[in-house]
Amino acid sequence: MDLSLSVRPGRGCTVLEVRGELDMATSPQLRQGLQRLVDAGDRQVVVDLAGVGFMDSSALGMLVVMFKAFREAGGRLSLASAQPAVQTVLTVTSVDRVIRVYESAEAAEADGADEPAGR
Template identity: 80%
Template sequence: MQLLLSVRPGRGCTVLEVRGELDMATSPQLREALQGLINAGDRQVVVDLAGVRFMDSSALGALVVMFKAFRAGGGRLSLAAVQPAVHRILTITSVDRVVDVYDSVRAAEADVLSSDGATGR
């Protein structure tokens, strides 16, 4: 399945919308897109996973690596609208204890806005 990625401005952040399956074949695209946001100066990024029904360990690894990259640069990477199958993976691997996971993009944006100094860039 093809992976579709789109970036849009959010409230106090940048939103990366992901549609398709995140697996060994598509996880490099996700990582490149997130690295591109870092390179562009984005510091508060919410990954909208509403359109993702499957994620394997390579995609999980890409998210963790990029979470660390955002944090190292003084930024924040959050996940939103995570589907049940993907949420199970995040829970089993305890990634949800490290990376903030929200029920919706709106909830993630609200938390970014309530954080001190949240500017999105």
């Protein structure tokens, strides 16, 4: 399955909407998309996972790497709208203890708009 990425401005952040499956074949595409945002100066990014039904360990590792890249740049990467199967993977691996996961992109936007960069 192909991966689709679209970027939109959010409230106090940038939202990256992801659609498709996140696996070894598609994770590099998401990483490139996130790296472009870091390079462009975006510091508060929400990855909206509403359109993602599957995520494997390669995608988890890439998200942690990019979380650290945003943190080192003085920003924050968070996740939103994880489907049940994806939320289970995030919980079982404890990635949700490292990267904040919100119920919705709107909730992440509201929280990000109220927080200083670098949290």
